Amino acid sequence: MPTTQIPGPTGVPLLGSMFDLKRDPLGTYLSAQREYGDVVRFTAGPPGLRAEFYGVYSPEGAQQVLATQAANFRKENTFYEEIRQSFGNGLLTSQDADYQRQRRLIQPLFTRRRVDGYAEAITAETELMVERWAAAPGGTVDAVDEMSRYALRAVARILFGADLDAALDSVRVNFPVINHYVTARGFQPKRIPRSWPTPTNKQAAAAERALFAVCDTIIAERGTAAAQAEDLLGLLAAARDEDGAQLDPTELREQVLIFLLAGHETTATSLTFALHLLGHYPEVQRRVREELDTVFADGHRPTAADYNALPYLTMVLKEAMRLYPAAPAIGRLAVAESVIGDVVIPAGANVMVAPYVVHRHAGHWKDPESFDPERFAPEAEAARHRYAWFPFGGGPRACIGQHFSMLESVLGLAGVLRAFEVEALDAREVPLTHGITLEAAGPVRIRLTRR
Template sequence: MTLGVLLSTTRIPGPPGLPLLGSMFDLKRDPLGTYLSGHREHGDVVRFTAGPPGLRVELFGIYSPEGVQQVLATQAANFRKENVFYEEIRQSFGNGLLTSQDEDYQRQRRLIQPLFTRRRVDGYADAIGLETEHLVERWSAAPGGAVDAVDEMSRFALRAVARILFGADLEAALDAVRVNFPVVAHYVTARGFSPKSIPRSWPTPGNRKAMAAERSLYEVCDTIIAQRAAAGGESEDLLGLLAAARGEDGERLDPTELREQVLIFLLAGHETTATSLTFALHLLGHHPEVQRRAREEVDALLGDGRRPTAADYNGLPYLTMVLKEAMRLYPAAPAVGRLAVQECVIGDTVIPAGANVMAAAYVVHRHEKHWPDPERFDPERFTPEAEAGRHRYAWFPFGGGPRACIGQHFSMLESVLGLAGLLRAFEVEALDPRDVPLTHGITLEATGPVRIGLTRR
């Protein structure tokens, strides 16, 4: 036993949990609350154990901005996407930009990065505006003047990203994606959080259902890709741009790689944005004065009723602050996992080689050293002066370091312009208590509806 391993088993504090199962039930019942209580009781690095002897898993929660910076940025090479959760995503959605590593990742990033420059992403604003207009029409006819923001924002974000990906083929893909995507995502989550999963090849009802959903997703993507290839020519939707992308030596994405990138973009591009929009509306509904100020900004810029453009994004600084504060309290990626390759030190704690570590935005975004009165909703935390005075990793909803989310400007653009269109059309009222029951799978999830009352302006 090395000195580091010895220290790791004696120095890292954490909840004792049950004698045989550790914190397994707490992590399953209330993972976010368990992370938070672990931080408050044991500090910035917390060791959890879960599962019966022989299947026990250790998880090291990293809860300081400085520790997160080590994991995601300064020592990123030592913290790899080789844990069980990422492997389950690879098995179901393919080895796209979210899950690939080393040469595969570098090659994909070289090919795809030019499609996510700010100028290129700004070109998607019209599609976002069109889907926002459709949503306003839909909400204007909402029974009882109320909607479930969880379902509605998921639908909106999925339609927007699918329109940008597939263009004219939007409707051909949408039904298959809407029906099958949640099935696969929940299957991945269940397997990723289980101490031991049965083989995917076993013909259990759960496996069969998930495999059928995977096949349906693959088929709709493969069909559209094959039709595009047969038709020739180029299209300006994201799938067309991906197919046309070439590296310096002429390298390109083959059809399987195209499908994998499309699935990853669907996964990362709609669930995260939907979460941010859901809770932004929920918080605005609980804080009418903040809503009034945000609406005044929107009306001053877009009072003529025109469709918002990318140029309007910078003209909505307060609405952007509202969104950022919602993303602080409800980060769409509440915890990011990695596997430590070599023994290292975070703070004054030795992390052993082979350890599963978790950089938890949900906890760091509530760290009282960086966020006074952390549960209070206050968009003023995100003035330019306040942001400049904080640690870079006190707020990291899009990750950081060399694996920072390639689509963060797209997500912000879609969220700000979408919110602007909705606030121009409606006054919103939160119909549920401020504290919504939460859990997390691939992304943060409300465990029930988040109801919003609507008054047409």
């Protein structure tokens, strides 16, 4: 019999779990699952400003929210509204007819064949990074900064082609400002209007204007030539739906900004933690190098064709993404009352599905905190619940760039590990935080030894 009595931490009097969620949200979600089960009720904040949400921590619940009952769980919560206000109504945030139209226009640009055509740009950026690392002082780099730079350059090159440098500086300066602004507002129980001239509001508005301006300038300068360019912006400009309609300049800008956001921060996170873990597990790294030495025995440059020839490296990446999913928590708003497991979720409730927690669920993963790429051997993957591992979300709103991210990550790691042995200099357990994406709460340093 379904129950409306949903268990959860009480926290401290009057404020609930506010301090725990602010101090360590991911650890709080994980502890709550282990103590209270797969659906947990959280309250946070003082009376009158109290927020309430429901954490969903089982593969079955994740599938229900993201796939089988996706129409009942919508992107209408505060967090998505803040992203929408800063970055526009692009593919990440749009809904209903807008989303369906955008998806039809953009899906052909992310077919496997089309994405494989971006491999040359990915390899070129990897080679530039390897060259830069060869001159790193003391042979040491911060993987957080370096992977962010690499992933941003790669996605900007694919988006803008020859206009890469015009956009890059603005993105590197302004994206973090907006990211932190959106995150802070998304978790505030009471938000002041964006129009109020506070220093934070003015700083964020200036960052948004700068990003809009660089995208609008590139789109305007392309003009009719945009439709003939072979980079992703050109393909977006040329895209038509079945009625011949296309994206207008504002819609183009919004899609570009979403691709810049989702296309570099997520990949950078996966690469950072993959290198960190490889630096702690030399035997795993040795097996990766043996695979690379076999595949690249003739010394050829990595191409899209090499992706399927690197199964063990892909297993390592997937295991890193299990432990450190770039999107550690996914929010939705329940339209109507529903039952998840044996718990009634009321209409209007904020629901948070947490890949970070599901990926550590002891009922689906043996010794879940350990690093073991063998979990992703084909037979092991086939035996698991489809939503025991879902770093790219799932259902009708699954990430359109999944193959792009995997291709970029595998080819990037291949280039680095062909050139260097890596040693992790920081503790295995990295302090974490999360905004729009998962972040290390400090540097993740690796020492490089030229092979």
